[in-house]
Amino acid sequence: MPQVTLEESFGDERPVQSPVKSTLAAKRYTSRAEMDAEWAGVWTQSWLFAGLESDLADVGDYFLYELGAESIVVIRSGPSEINAFYNVCQHRGNRLFAGNLGFVQQISCPYHGWQYGLDGRLAKVPDAERFDPLVDPTLRSLKPVRVATWAGMVWINMNPDAPELEEFLGSIIERLNPYRFQNFVLVQQQTVSLGANWKTVRDNFLEQYHVDFIHPQHASLVDCCNSTNVLWPLGHSCTMVEGYTTDSRYPLPEVTPPHLIPLLQGLGMDPDDFRGRVADIRSAVQQRKRVLAPELGHDYGDLSDEQLSDVWQFDIFPNTFMTIQAEELWIYGPRPHPSDPGKCFFDKWTLQIPAARASDKDRGLTLNPGFQSQVEDERPEHEQFDQRDVVSGKHSLTITIDQDIAYLPDMQRGMQSRGFDTAVLNIDEARIQHFHDWLQAWMDGQISG
Ligand code: FES
Ligand SMILES: [Fe+2]
Numbered sequence: 260m261p262q263v264t265l266e267e268s269f270g271d272e273r274p275v276q277s278p279v280k281s282t283l284a285a286k287r288y289t290s291r292a293e294m295d296a297e298w299a300g301v302w303t304q305s306w307l308f309a310g311l312e313s314d315l316a317d318v319g320d321y322f323l324y325e326l327g328a329e330s331i332v333v334i335r336s337g338p339s340e341i342n343a344f345y346n347v348c349q350h351r352g353n354r355l356f357a358g359n360l361g362f363v364q365q366i367s368c369p370y371h372g373w374q375y376g377l378d379g380r381l382a383k384v385p386d387a388e389r390f391d392p393l394v395d396p397t398l399r400s401l402k403p404v405r406v407a408t409w410a411g412m413v414w415i416n417m418n419p420d421a422p423e424l425e426e427f428l429g430s431i432i433e434r435l436n437p438y439r440f441q442n443f444v445l446v447q448q449q450t451v452s453l454g455a456n457w458k459t460v461r462d463n464f465l466e467q468y469h470v471d472f473i474h475p476q477h478a479s480l481v482d483c484c485n486s487t488n489v490l491w492p493l494g495h496s497c498t499m500v501e502g503y504t505t506d507s508r509y510p511l512p513e514v515t516p517p518h519l520i521p522l523l524q525g526l527g528m529d530p531d532d533f534r535g536r537v538a539d540i541r542s543a544v545q546q547r548k549r550v551l552a553p554e555l556g557h558d559y560g561d562l563s564d565e566q567l568s569d570v571w572q573f574d575i576f577p578n579t580f581m582t583i584q585a586e587e588l589w590i591y592g593p594r595p596h597p598s599d600p601g602k603c604f605f606d607k608w609t610l611q612i613p614a615a616r617a618s619d620k621d622r623g624l625t626l627n628p629g630f631q632s633q634v635e636d637e638r639p640e641h642e643q644f645d646q647r648d649v650v651s652g653k654h655s656l657t658i659t660i661d662q663d664i665a666y667l668p669d670m671q672r673g674m675q676s677r678g679f680d681t682a683v684l685n686i687d688e689a690r691i692q693h694f695h696d697w698l699q700a701w702m703d704g705q706i707s708g
Contacts, residue, residue: 262487263689275492277696278705283682285674287695288456294600298327300702301577303417306427308579308590309333311445311608312411314360314638315341319377322360324415325604328597331404332356333413334363336377343406343415344379349399359641366401375401411441412590431495431573435583437561443588443610445638449656450606451664452645455671457578457593457603458698463663463670464572464580464592465694467498468687471506473662478506479516481570488690493706494576494697496690502569502584503541512537525628526551541568548585548626555626557614559585574690576697586612586627591660601671605664607656 287293309324310333321334323346330346332355346356348368355368355375365382366375374383379401384394405416407424409432414424425432453460463469467483477483485507487499505516515523515530515537523530523540526547533540545564552559559567566585573581578592588610596602614626648654649664656664673679684692700706 263686264487264489275490277494277693277700279696279699279703281692281695281699283684283691283695285679285681288459288671288674289600291600294595296702297595297698300704301698302326302595304421304701304706305418305577306407306414306416306421306424307577308412308575308592309343309406309415310360310413311610312341312408312413312441313445315413317362319362319364320360321356321363323356323358325594327595329417330354330356331415331417333406333415334366334377336379340378341406341408341413342377342379343404344401345404347402348373349381349401350384355401379403410435410439411443427493428575429491429493429495431491431497431575434497435573435581437563437566438583438585438588439560440588440610442612444613445608446611446635447607447609447639447642449609449642449644449654450604451643451649451654451656453593453603453605453664454601454646454668455603456600456674457595458695459667459670459674460593460603460605461578461694462688462691463667465496465574465690466688467500468685471508473666474659476518476658478509479512479518480505482507484508484687490690490693492697494694494701495574496693497571497573498690499565500570500572501541501565503544505537515540522628525625527624544568551624552614552626555614555624557586557612557626574694576694577701584627586614591656601675607660 307326309331310322314320314322315333315335318335318337321332324331324333331343332346333341333343336342346354348355348370350368350371350373353368353370355366366377367373372385373381376382381394381396381400384390387393405419405421407414409424409428421427467486470477470483480502482501482504483506485501488496490496503519503522505512513535515533519540520530526544528543528547542564545567548567549559562585571583573583575581578594579590580592582589582591589607590610591605591607593603593605596604612626642654644654646664646668649656649661655661
C-alpha cells in the first residue's frame with residue numbers, strides 16, 4: 260500500500276491541508292470559465308518554471324516563456340543579472356521577440372524601431388521630437404516580470420507581491436539541493452501539443468493506480484504500488500518509489516528479472532550472482548555506484564543510498580514535475596492553451612550529469628544503465644510535435660510517458676461526455692485530491708504565493 264504523509268514543516272506555519280475539499284467535477288477540465296479563473300488565481304499569481312540558466316550563459320542571451328496568451332522574455336542583462344519582461348513593445352504593443360531563444364545586443368522593436376537596453380529601459384525612440392509631450396522613458400520602459408533562479412532553473416512570477424521563490428518552494432529546496440542540478444547538462448528539450456486539459460495531464464502524473472495497466476514493464480523495475488507520498492502546503496507533493504527491485508504485489512522472482520539484467524551489466528555486475536536473492540539487488544547497486552563513481556569521474560556528494568537507486572518524483576505547484584534519479588533529471592509538465600480548455604502543451608526537459616558521456620564511451624560502464632547517455636557538446640534543438648507523432652512512434656518522450664500520452668486525449672473526450680459528472684479517487688490518487696484542493700484555494704484567492 261502507498262504511504263501518504265502530510266508534512267507540516269515548510270519553513271512557515273502554513274497548514275498542509277487546503278481549507279477546501281474540492282469535487283473533481285467534469286467541468287473543471289472542460290469549462291472556459293474555469294480556465295479564466297485559473298488564469299486569474301493561479302497562472303498570474305504563482306512561481307512558474309520557465310527555463311534553464313544554461314540558456315542564459317552570456318549577456319544578451321534570452322529565451323521566451325509562452326504561457327496561455329502571454330509571452331515573457333527572460334534575458335541575461337549583466338554578468339550577474341537576469342531580467343524578465345512581458346514580450347511587448349511599449350509604443351503600440353508589438354511583440355518584440357520571436358523564436359524560442361537567442362542572443363541580442365539590445366532589444367529592438369521591428370515595427371517602428373524603438374530600442375530598449377537589456378535591463379528593459381527605453382533607450383531610443385526614432386524621431387522622438389515628434390511625440391508631444393516627449394516620451395518619458397520611466398513610463399515606457401519594458402514591463403517587468405519577477406524572476407528568480409534556483410539550482411540552474413529559472414522561475415518567473417507575474418505577481419509583483421508574491422513571496423520569494425525560496426518561501427514558495429519551502430523544504431523542497433533542501434531536499435533537492437544535494438543533487439546539484441546546476442551541474443546537470445540539457446540533453447533533450449521536447450514540447451508536444453496535446454488534445455487534453457492541462458489538469459488531465461497533471462492528474463495522470465500524480466497517481467500510480469494506472470501503472471499496472473498501461474506501464475506493465477514497471478513491475479520488474481520499480482515498486483510503484485509501495486510508494487511513499489508526501490504532501491506539502493500550497494499544493495506541492497512528491498512520491499518516492501524504490502528502484503532496482505520488483506513490484507511487491509507479485510512474488511519475488513528466483514532470478515534477476517529480464518529488465519534488470521542490462522542494468523546490472525551496465526554497472527559491471529553479474530546478474531547470476533543474485534539467484535535466490537533478488538531482494539539484495541537494490542542495496543548492491545547502491546554500493547556498486549559508490550565504488551564506480553570516482554572511477555568514472557563523478558561525485559555523488561551528499562546523496563543518500565536511496566537516492567542512488569530510487570526514483571523520486573516531485574510535483575511543484577501548479578505545473579512542474581521533476582522525476583529524479585542521481586544521474587538524470589526530467590523537468591516536465593503541461594502549460595495551458597491560450598483559449599481552449601481541451602488542449603495544452605506538454606514540455607519535457609531531460610538533463611544528465613556530464614559524467615554520463617565519458618562513462619558510456621570509454622569503458623562500457625555507466626552510472627545509470629537505465630538510460631542512454633546523450634550528453635553532447637551542442638545544445639539540443641527544441642523538438643516540437645503533436646500527440647499523433649508520439650502514437651506513430653515518430654517522436655518519443657520515453658516509453659513510459661509515450662504510454663501515458665497515448666491515453667490522455669481519450670480521457671479528455673470522456674470527461675466532455677454527458678455521461679460523466681465527477682471523478683472518484685482512492686488512496687493511490689491522494690496527490691490528485693491534494694493538488695485540486697489547493698488549486699481551488701488559489702482560484703478562490705485564498706493564497707498569495
Ligand atoms: S510597436 Fe514597437 S516601435 Fe512601434
Ligand atoms: Fe503513467
